[in-house]
Amino acid sequence: MYEFAIISDWIIFAVRWTHVIVGIAWIGSSFYFIALDLGLRKVPDLPQGAAGEEWQVHGGGFYHIQKYLVAPAAMPEHLTWFKWESYSTWLSGFALMCLIYYAGADLYLVDPNVRDLSVPVAILISLGSIAFGWVAYDLICKSRFGDDNTRLMLLLYVILVAMAWGYTQVFSARAAYLHLGAFTATIMSANVFFIIMPNQRIVVADLKAGRVPDAKYGKIAKQRSTHNNYLTLPVIFLMLSNHNPLAFATQYNWVIASLVFLMGVTIRHYFNSLHARKGNPTWTWLATAILFIIAMWLSTIPRAEEEAEMSALQQRFAEAEGFEAVQNAVLGRCSMCHAVEPGWDGIHWAPKGVILETEQQITKHARSIYLQAGVSHAMPPANVSYMEPAERAQIVRWYRDAVGGS
Numbered sequence: 001m002y003e004f005a006i007i008s009d010w011i012i013f014a015v016r017w018t019h020v021i022v023g024i025a026w027i028g029s030s031f032y033f034i035a036l037d038l039g040l041r042k043v044p045d046l047p048q049g050a051a052g053e054e055w056q057v058h059g060g061g062f063y064h065i066q067k068y069l070v071a072p073a074a075m076p077e078h079l080t081w082f083k084w085e086s087y088s089t090w091l092s093g094f095a096l097m098c099l100i101y102y103a104g105a106d107l108y109l110v111d112p113n114v115r116d117l118s119v120p121v122a123i124l125i126s127l128g129s130i131a132f133g134w135v136a137y138d139l140i141c142k143s144r145f146g147d148d149n150t151r152l153m154l155l156l157y158v159i160l161v162a163m164a165w166g167y168t169q170v171f172s173a174r175a176a177y178l179h180l181g182a183f184t185a186t187i188m189s190a191n192v193f194f195i196i197m198p199n200q201r202i203v204v205a206d207l208k209a210g211r212v213p214d215a216k217y218g219k220i221a222k223q224r225s226t227h228n229n230y231l232t233l234p235v236i237f238l239m240l241s242n243h244n245p246l247a248f249a250t251q252y253n254w255v256i257a258s259l260v261f262l263m264g265v266t267i268r269h270y271f272n273s274l275h276a277r278k279g280n281p282t283w284t285w286l287a288t289a290i291l292f293i294i295a296m297w298l299s300t301i302p303r304a305e306e307e308a309e310m311s312a313l314q315q316r317f318a319e320a321e322g323f324e325a326v327q328n329a330v331l332g333r334c335s336m337c338h339a340v341e342p343g344w345d346g347i348h349w350a351p352k353g354v355i356l357e358t359e360q361q362i363t364k365h366a367r368s369i370y371l372q373a374g375v376s377h378a379m380p381p382a383n384v385s386y387m388e389p390a391e392r393a394q395i396v397r398w399y400r401d402a403v404g405g406s
Contacts, residue, residue, distance in 0.1 A: 108381060131165070138190070238280065339356075339357055377392070
């Protein structure tokens with residue numbers, strides 16, 4: 001059992017590392033080609049069919065790049081395809097979801113306080129929602145509604161907001177954010193697999209057959225590539241959010257996620273405008289900062305029932321030792337996992353090496369306890385040990401009194 005735990009943990013780490021590596025490769029190539037496309041210049045004496053060119057310098061050398069709007073007159077002898085970065089990112093990400101959220105559904109996916117689902121039902125909802133996202137998005141893009149890209153992007157944003165809210169009504173807060181990221185990333189990767197690559201294959205086949213490729217295939221591929229460009233940064237935030245419970249485990253987590261998508265748009269708009277030489281819209285940084293501050297503020301708003309509970313506790317514990325109550329809560333709700341020898345089935349060592357068995361250990365991790373179990377509901381995961389609102393309120397009160405009542 002011990003050996004299996006070590007092997008499985010290393011397997012998860014290897015898949016996670018792979019996911020990060022291929023994700024960097026996909027994001028890097030995506031950002032590079034969008035910047036290159038926007039920076040192309042019309043100059044005299046371009047080859048027939050070329051839409052523009054760009055000179056770049058890197059690593060001590062100069063690069064002269066030309067883009068053909070449809071295709072060159074003849075098929076190049078060497079042609080590099082960019083596809084496996086996308087496929088590998090999605091496949092490794094889905095593998096991680098299976099290893100962590102499906103295999104550990106009781107701990108990470110299902111939260112009875114949100115929705116009391118059986119594990120098979122929760123997994124089916126997960127898979128179905130992700131598939132639905134791609135099918136709905138693709139149908140809308142191919143409809144007449146999708147002819148107007150601005151209108152299409154606005155509708156896509158509405159869908160993402162609705163999914164952000166919906167996921168928080170079904171899964172644990174941690175899983176809700178992860179699924180919103182997977183929902184969006186699936187659309188991005190499916191764009192590459194089902195649209196961009198097939199369109200490029202049609203163009204290549206036409207060239208080999210001596211036919212003139214239809215320009216519509218490039219237009220469609222560019223639309224989907226642009227969508228991917230604006231969705232990338234929010235997906236990264238959602239995947240990293242598991243390390244920030246103030247984002248995912250708070251009352252307005254779905255609103256915060258909605259703001260993150262807007263921040264992705266403002267940031268990408270700045271860089272895209274800069275690369276296209278359409279000015280320097282620094283206002284986007286102010287807009288992003290304002291949206292981020294709003295998200296920070298939303299993360300600190302207590303739930304209505306907890307706020308009322310805290311008011312009652314202020315009188316109940318007026319003369320009590322705050323730490324004694326906190327210590328009892330931590331020992332009763334947290335130390336079955338955060339121990340030298342964890343007693344929770346399947347946990348073989350304290351998560352992240354955090355041990356909470358003694359007074360010194362609890363006070364050492366006071367800030368983490370405050371953030372993860374007091375201000376947010378990240379811990380215990382899915383509230384598996386049934387920490388009460390009163391106990392969370394006491395943790396908040398104890399910590400704030402200890403640091404000066406702020």
